[in-house]
Amino acid sequence: MHTKVSTVSILLLVYYLFIASCGQNAEPPASNSVASSSTPNGEAIYKKYCIACHGAIGDMGMSGAANLQQSQLPLEARIALIRDGRNMMTPFKGILSEEEIEAVAHYTMQLSQSN
Template sequence: MKRTMRMLLIPLLLFLVATGFSTRHTGEGQTLYEQHCARCHGADGTRGMFGAKNLQKSLLPDTAIALQIRNGKRIMPPFKKRLTPDQINELTTYIKTLRKPAI
């Protein structure tokens, strides 16, 4: 019984360590999103106001998300002068938590 439990817990713990203990990221990223992004993208990432993309369906990698935050795209303004690189990384991480898993 103990051996079976260990076999189940060890991979789970390794997974949690590899993913940062949580797939839901809160904190500064969420606050930044609410301040700068939610107006157009919506609180859950689906609004699409002014042509904003549905972030729940986004498949962009981290680097592409950060690039769009820094430089803007179409009507979306650039944030490179308003946010630090660390804040952009926090925001990128939070935006990925809005994604819905593909069925």
């Protein structure tokens, strides 16, 4: 009888450890989507999602895409435009997180400064 009780308590202990470690592992994937670091890489996002229309250095102009090297838009307006889209440009709010949109907007600011 004594051995049976301790087996049950060990099983319970293992069970609780399992639940606790699952809880810890479940948290990080919920908060980040693309990059494993906390700050998303704007350049990597640009190369993945924006090159098709804007080109590697921002001046390709595919499907009427604005020339990002000549863009005068301030950062906040770029964030809003990338989030909500405009005319032929698709909105990215369902594709990129808010942090990723900000990071890629920052990156486009560098494209227009390298002029």
